[in-house]
Amino acid sequence: MRTAEYPRPSRVIAHFSDTHLRDPADPLVRGVVDPRPHLVAALDAAAAHAPEAIVLTGDLSDDGSFASYLELRRIVEPAADRMGAQVIWVNGNHDDREAFSEVLLGGSTREPLHQAHHLGGLRVLCLDTTVPGEDAGEVTAESLAWLADQLAQPAPEGTILAMHHAPLPVVQDLAASWELHGQTTLSAVLAGSDVRAILAGHFHQSGFGTLAGVPVHAATSLCYTQDLATGRGLRGTDGAQAWHLVRVHAHTVTSTVAPLGHHPTVVAERSAEESAAELTRRGIRIEG
Template sequence: MRILHLSDTHIERTDAPNAAGVNASESLRLLLTDLRHQRGVDAIVVSGDVANDGAPEAYTAVRETLSEFALRELGGNIPVFYSTGNHDERQAFGKVLGSGHLDADGTDRAETVMDSADSERAAVSTVDGYRFVTLDSLVPGMVHGHLGAAQLDWLREVLRTPAPRGTVLVFHHPPITLDVPTQRAFGLRNPAELADAIRGADVLAVLTGHFHLQIFGFLEATPVWVTPGVVNRIDLTTRPGTERAVRGASASLVELGGPSGPMFHTFHARDPRAHETVYELDEEQTRSLITRMGPGADRA
């Protein structure tokens, strides 16, 4: 099983630069141009922040772009699995992407969809014996993530029956963090509850995004991969307590089932402006960001 893992496309409602001067649509196009030679891809995953402001036009643009890429460049009706991130809006997401589990031709392929009073977007599909479960860690109006009790109970029920080749979980907010203030503040708030829900189950890997840089770690015994962002990446060579974002679209290839799996490989688009600073926050600005985006804050 070869999974092309993207995250944080942050597509705008129009094909124009965002407030930081980055054209997210162009970043995605540059990345896909360099990924067109990949072969044997079985599934594409987009782990949240699909749209920058929840606009239906942005979801449509991503759906059409990835469908064309799968059909014309990768050469098949490859399924694309989307999950929600903190920038996404559930109603618009569902209107355009349905369950979030689509074949490249646009057909909704979900086998099971969570029926939630909060309209959470969680679903299940199987590809060649591998079960893909997308979860919804979005907390409306907040940057951090949370998986509610009802969703975790639903997940337990799904995992009660093992998949033929195992399960892949996909959601936005990582349940692991480096010793970085923004990561500690903005990651998944209840990783221990998730660990309890999947303990002893057939989960092969957890695929997430949100941090705009690659990290590998474990949630107890389960491998967790954080793929870097498409729209930009975070550069951790800055002084402690500061933050810098730079240009450069990235994605990952996840390989399951081999003797050395799971394996994770990162791709970086050939961008003539790669590594240019998009924004930089000093210690005071970083503290202010964390305070402002904490409980009760507006959308990021």
């Protein structure tokens, strides 16, 4: 019997971003797409992996209305309860801090919405990178001080940093007008810390890179996505929506892009039980 190279993950996280829900009385984003069915489909797909947490990295509302956040709770919380998953809300540039905090965090404020959560020994820090009224993000001195204070004491299983504005080079030129400012100073705080991965969004396209040696996992949008066939140009499309399946192992954190939609079968489906039986037949076992 051969043991697989990696055991099953210690933590599983469903990473959603840029849901862009609106007041249900006016649900269409740009008059074209209702993002709610995409969110429901992502929750249904994520349930198959029994995530311990659902992390939503900003632009949860498109219009910043109280009604949009109530609609978000109506859709997400019952599904999370069925999964037994903790919900972690992170705000983005389209979000209104006051409405966001009152409906989703239980207390109204206009101050930056930094948060700290724990999944057992794994810490999830949420860094508010928004600048009210602006599309671009910024890491302020006050934000860096909060983050440095949190990171002064390492967590038993390390830290995941969740934020809206992905600290990555832009792929499409116009995106430079809404990038994250202050990435060099953020890098200095992260260097040598226990941060194992950064979960982000904002650009409406999946992207991966590193900051201070920390892997960055930027999820695409569950509302509309960027058409990379335009090259360095820009075109938002109602298609290719996806979420990320994040799996935390002892020595690595992986992120798998999970596109929405049902497509023609090429290889016949096998259940988890059938897969386990086949692994046994092949003399392979996965620990955990």
